[in-house]
Amino acid sequence: MLWAFAGVASLTGSLLGDGWGNVPTWVALLVAVVGGLALGEAAGFLQWYFTRYVIDTAEVRVERGILTKTSRRMPFERIQSVDIAEPLLARAFGLAELRIDMAGGDDAGTTLRFLTLEEARATRRLLLDRAHGREHDASVRHDVQGDLVAEASPAQVLLGTLVSLDFVIAVLGGVGLLVASLVAGQVVVFLGGVVAVGTWLIQIVGQRVIRQWGFTLHRTPDGLRIERGLLSRTSQTIPFARVQGVAVHEPFVWRRLGWSRLDVDVAGYAKAGGDDATATSSTLLPIADREVTARVLETLVPGAFSAEPDVQAPSRAWPVDPVAWRFRRVGSNEQGFTAREGWVERRTSVVPHHKVQSVEVRQGPLGRRLGLATVEIHTPDGPVDADGKNLDAETARSVALAELDLARTARRGA
Template structure:
């Protein structure tokens, strides 16, 4: 791997030309040449997926025509991907200036993506399966701001991605050019490693997995046992896709899940086929959702998800990795410790609870007994659920707005709902169907606690 070029050199200036900022790279750097090969492999895979979708939708192939179609899909996808990947590689350069990272790309229409260091929020590394085979990776950079806050560099050698992440994070925290180039990898403390065995057991004991398996078994029994019921076997394909999606997102994507701690935040590393390294800066945490699925609750297990400024409720579409999973499966003491580290005063057992009104039983005849809200000096907490239990934790200083909602049925029952708004994500902090007067008092109190 070639070292990143020194970014503390000034380029020579010619008379009459604008001054070049200290630390600017005027020539830029390209990504790795194997980008074209990886892109070709991705397009070949997409060709196979398209062919499979055609088969599922009713297109029939003989053995010979099927083989020709597969070969054409692979060859066509590979050729298109190689050409597109080569053009992307050839026309993409990145520059490390004294004040920003700049990415210039585009074959016909040129674009220049500028990432000022002071707006840089996090830098994550992904290793998609095909790229991982040739030891390449993607670098994802999140900026503070709207929906176009993410920028990506594809594909770089893994060591170069790690080095570039160190340089960018050092610059984002105010380090000078000399300090940023020489910065070493931060020593991190491992909080927990969730082993594959526990991930697999947790998935097997989840209700949606059991429902998917039960649905497939039922369809098979009906299809073979009932005359003229073969049509129901068509339902196996979408149910099978659902089952594969569950296994992919919870087992393969979360394989060997490692949570570690550094001076600037937590880091998550996970994945069997594709590997990702995601950093969660402390200051970007907007809220935490604690989920206790029905069977897990009997075993004392929980799942933690997190609202991160800029991420929203998204997931990595290519790798199937949720950006919001903080702990895929955990014992309650560890879950409370991690939540408390990110959001002080987040222990649900340490707050005074306000239950929902008994008049709200009409909206949830059983579930209303398990709903309550509470607040500590630093955190708002809303809890609900009798099958799958949810607790949503929102720091007061991260509250974006507070709403009091009352529909016609709620007015009839003299109840109302308090909503504490955070950025889009897994956290949904609502006190539903409280006494109307109590709900108004809670909303006023939360508004007073929120930053002004």
């Protein structure tokens, strides 16, 4: 729709410039808006009208196209997850998107636009039943809600945002800019700064609160199901088998309040996210008490957080890590490899041994001189970083060899 609007607006401006100068500006703008909306809606309608999908006993087939026809076949055994998104405009008409994600990379899935919300839920249930080899009962039209694991109230999300590090930095930076402009007597700069800083802060708060509004996390037979969103609503399922690692974030103020955020590495979600309120998210818990976070962690990686990481970076790492070296620790137990770092915002990352793809010991020129090395635990791209940075070189090699043995053993038993 945006490209259609831009095209009509450009054409209208061109025509006005070529001889329609007596037409009022508001008329030209009205023509551009109405024309752009009409063209965009027509394009969307044609795309929807020429899209067909067929679900048989072995696969789901999606066919679309007006001049050029495309047909995409998705075998049930390759379907990883099926999510429902309700963008704002579609939600107003009771419509939703069905997002089918498959094994095979970032572009392996497809999206069905638009179905009624009831039809989207019934289709998701059918696809998940077929994908997991379950008997499908067509008389049951609703989703399996599952057991409630966690929820985050809008008030808690708002308070957590107001005391988060990036919000505090934005406030302090904005206040500093405004004070400097007043001292310099730049009233125009001051007013412009008020608008810019205010818009920035509202965007930080609004985006997080609106996106995570009404957040709930349920445990279902297909995985953990997230539902969130005020204006645009999303129902996203994270299969247990696709979780490659987890990361617990504890900002400074949050630690005093007993709060944390939980992110997950999910296979196929490397490029997820963005500004779209319905985009796939790697945030499993936007904010939660420690007890709730621990319960979810035990569900995903049982026993992995039972032992504290006990290998610390040596004090001679201070030339390359003046402050952070004190807070860098790694360790492992029978379930996974753990790395912890950070003081202002403490982050604890855990990767199950059977999800480790490879292990590398990296040492630069300065590291060789100081006897330091970094252990890199390779996993799919995502928010989890379980590297052991600036460890003693011999210790790093021992940690890497031990992790390779643990990963090899875990993969055999997986």
